[in-house]
Amino acid sequence: MSLFLEYGYTSFNKYGEELCGDMVSVVNRNGYTTLVLADGLGSGVKANILSTLTSKILSTMVSNYIPMEECIETIVETLPVCKERGVAYSTFSVIHLNNNGFGYMFEFDNPQCIFFRDCEPQELQREEMNILGKKIYKSDLRLKNQDVIMVMSDGVPHAGIGKVLNLGWQREDIVEYMKNNIDPHMSAHCLANILASASEALYMGEPGDDTTVAAIKIREEQAVNIMIGPPAKREDAKEYVEDFLSKDGIRIVCGGTTSQIVAEYLGETVETDLNYIDNELPPIGYIKGIDLTTEGVITLRKLIELSETYIRTDSNIPKQFLRKDGASRLANFLLEEATEVNFFVGQAVNEAHKGLPIDSTLKFKLVEKLSNNLASLGKKVETKYY
Numbered sequence: 001m002s003l004f005l006e007y008g009y010t011s012f013n014k015y016g017e018e019l020c021g022d023m024v025s026v027v028n029r030n031g032y033t034t035l036v037l038a039d040g041l042g043s044g045v046k047a048n049i050l051s052t053l054t055s056k057i058l059s060t061m062v063s064n065y066i067p068m069e070e071c072i073e074t075i076v077e078t079l080p081v082c083k084e085r086g087v088a089y090s091t092f093s094v095i096h097l098n099n100n101g102f103g104y105m106f107e108f109d110n111p112q113c114i115f116f117r118d119c120e121p122q123e124l125q126r127e128e129m130n131i132l133g134k135k136i137y138k139s140d141l142r143l144k145n146q147d148v149i150m151v152m153s154d155g156v157p158h159a160g161i162g163k164v165l166n167l168g169w170q171r172e173d174i175v176e177y178m179k180n181n182i183d184p185h186m187s188a189h190c191l192a193n194i195l196a197s198a199s200e201a202l203y204m205g206e207p208g209d210d211t212t213v214a215a216i217k218i219r220e221e222q223a224v225n226i227m228i229g230p231p232a233k234r235e236d237a238k239e240y241v242e243d244f245l246s247k248d249g250i251r252i253v254c255g256g257t258t259s260q261i262v263a264e265y266l267g268e269t270v271e272t273d274l275n276y277i278d279n280e281l282p283p284i285g286y287i288k289g290i291d292l293t294t295e296g297v298i299t300l301r302k303l304i305e306l307s308e309t310y311i312r313t314d315s316n317i318p319k320q321f322l323r324k325d326g327a328s329r330l331a332n333f334l335l336e337e338a339t340e341v342n343f344f345v346g347q348a349v350n351e352a353h354k355g356l357p358i359d360s361t362l363k364f365k366l367v368e369k370l371s372n373n374l375a376s377l378g379k380k381v382e383t384k385y386y
Helices: 044-063 068-078 171-181 188-202 234-246 256-266 297-311 326-337 362-376
Strands: 003-012 022-029 032-040 090-098 102-108 114-117 120-122 127-131 134-142 148-152 211-220 223-228 250-254 292-294 340-345 380-385
Touching (some): 003 022, 003 188, 022 044, 032 044, 032 211, 044 068, 044 090, 068 127, 090 148, 114 171, 120 171, 148 188, 223 234, 223 326, 234 256, 250 256, 250 326, 292 326, 297 362, 326 362, 362 380
Parallel strands (some): 223 250, 223 340, 250 292, 340 380
Antiparallel strands (some): 022 032, 032 090, 090 102, 102 134, 114 148
């Protein structure tokens, strides 16, 4: 069983501030992922500078296996001193892991992480260290499939103070809330969004502090293979379909002509599903042996819109796709379930579009945009043209 490490985060600025005083930096190097969540002193521009420097310095140095003592010393020497408070200060959480879940975590003055195993909260062992006068906690990590670690800035426990909660959101209540909402099928991005959105709700839409939640999850690899459009030469259709079907994983076919080519090869027919009607999108279809069959360009355009919203780290729009239209089902497969996406793209020009003012390269532009959005989420993406 091959494992995959995925991550995601959501941030909200303090109400009235244009810049966030929290910063998340992620570096992938030599098979390890290093994620740093830093929270700068105060808010606005000053806090943003402090957290940006801290997150970039730590993620770069830790990913290059430099001891934490040297990392802290570099931060102390680098951060600009606040004129008002006379200190240079940024709290941080550092997670350094490989795809098998082996690594470590350092925490300095951020709220203690939340750890879930089998969707149940557990406590990680923490070793207290004193580095240059700073109390830092280290946890050695040996994660298993479906384990989740969530780190956050203090905007989360401060949520609701003076509004709906007298003393803010207590750690035990935060843990209980996530326990009631976590699902083994949710991605790290979805989990981070759930907690951050709940915090914003407690602030009643006007956060009194910068708020950031980041999550890391170990999960099994899941490949999704998606075929879009017929090949440039009809005689290459057999090879095209065979390459597509040879890949293990979820199989998706987009486009009417493409669906007919695949169905013909399999000796099946394309059945249209009229049980769920969407006024904006064509209905989905079914081919025996294929997990999802959709229309082409119109559905892909909607998919791009959904992916653009999904990858935003400053949006509280849910990262789940519960609708049954083709674009939503595609989004769930590609954005939530996939760790690896393989595009099989046919280069044929639609005969019905010849002579019309239609961009013949639109399909390729959509695939390129979607590939970039998926890659930005840390997914493996490969594209082959036929």
